[in-house]
Amino acid sequence: MNKDLPGHIKKAFRSVERYLPVVDLIVELVDARMPNGSRLRDFVGKLSKDSVIALSKSDLADKNETEKWIKRYQSEGKVCLALDCRSRASVKALAKKIRDVAFVSKDGRAVQMRKVRRVMVIGIPNVGKSTLINSLAGRSAAKTANKPGVTRSIQWIKLSGELELLDLPGILDFGLLRRGEVLKLINTLPGQDDDTYTKGKNLCELLISTHNTHILPGLEDADFNYDTFIENYAKKMNFVIKGGNPDLQRATNDIIKRFQSGGFGPVTLEHAERDFSEIFDKMNENEGSEDL
Ligand SMILES: Nc1nc2c(ncn2[C@@H]2O[C@H](COP(=O)(O)OP(=O)(O)OP(=O)(O)O)[C@@H](O)[C@H]2O)c(=O)[nH]1
Ligand SMILES: [Mg+2]
Structure with a gap:
């Protein structure tokens, strides 16, 4: 972990490690305008958990290109879909996927071992994590704003039924930080007006x-x-x-x-x-x- 990372990002890394054992599924949120460029690929890959890739801000991205990204991730064996995280209707498909993956075991039978299923939403700052969680929950449970570094603390947000979602601060790893100038284009790094x-x-x-x-x-x-x-x-x-x-x-x-x-x-x-x-x-x- 980079010792120069802001405190709340370091805390987010620690929280991922801490809560990982009780999490059933990871939603990896990436920006549809720059999917691989905004993806914490290595970090999430090492977590060895079931994951879904969701392309946020797809309302701002070229629809044809978004289709191609979905096909590409699907061809890599990933469950992937595009969202406008601000819209309840748009996130419905993700809610269904979450339930499919979190409540059905690999052999297709319903999971009954534990009642509550927990989902962690991971992504870079300002990608739309808290907005997505609010839309899934149907209420303003998490603070959002159009600047990086809004979520500072970690909170579980309960959805109807037996699902809980973890809202975390945005994470940036070495690979992404190396490409800081590119991330500034999608308003992900603080201090961007320099x-x-x-x-x-x-x-x-x-x-x-x-x-x-x-x-x-x-x-x-x-x-x-x-x-x-x-x-x-x-x-x-x-x-x-x-x-x-x-x-x-x-x-x-x-x-x-x-x-x-x-x-x-x-x-x-x-x-x-x-x-x-x-x-x-x-x-x-x-x-x-x-x-x-
Ligand atoms: N157009 C569009 N805007 C979105 C979408 N998702 C989020 N936003 C906007 O993006 C901004 C950042 O959203 P947040 O939910 O606060 O982002 P976050 O990932 O929680 O950010 P941090 O807590 O800072 O890591 C807000 O202005 C949202 O309204 C989307 O799918 N489409
Ligand atoms: Mg947030």
Whole structure:
């Protein structure tokens, strides 16, 4: 475990270890806009428990790509489904899967050994864990907000019947932290406003890599250059600073906010049929190229 991780994340790791023996099922929540890039694959893999992969924020992701991700995880033997965690109707399918997996033994017979079945929801910060739990429970039992690090303490939330869900703070492992610049695009790391230039540049490069160039004029240019692109965007939007120069910072923030809030329509930044590891690794090298 990284000794530099924030206290509540270290606590979350300890809680996973502590509660694992009494947990029957893990719901691994990943962001549908970047499924593998937001997945605690190694960590969850080592826990040796039945697990379901749920793709959160699928309302913000490209539906075709989400289908491909589901097929990919299913072909790897995983139970997987896509959700809008804010919608009770959307999480119903997950509630059914949880019951199927948690209450039916491997040979297909109903499990009766213990009455209460416990489910742990694991995922990176701000992926939608508490929102999902609230929708499953049908009430606002867990605190939520659109910033990473909202859940600080661990709590069991009782669902109707014999299910209990564990809401944990978000977890980040070494592999994901190494790709911090990529995670900032989906608003997962605290202190994200420090280098908007890098974020804007990375977002545009990923939009190009995933063939989302129709979103903004200039992205499709064969000799795409971020500095020229963002200057043109600021001019077009009439973002100016004193003296009449284009406001590049405002332009960058505007693009990032629009992407994060779904303002460009559904967009997926990682394709299931291609390995994005190299592209993501390179994103951290874009760091701090220019002062805005
Ligand atoms: N559009 C959309 N927004 C979602 C979805 N799930 C969660 N959100 C939003 O994402 C933000 C973060 O949700 P939380 O449930 O607090 O996330 P968390 O994983 O519990 O975050 P931490 O406790 O900080 O680790 C909130 O603004 C939610 O409304 C979803 O499926 N679609
Ligand atoms: Mg939470």
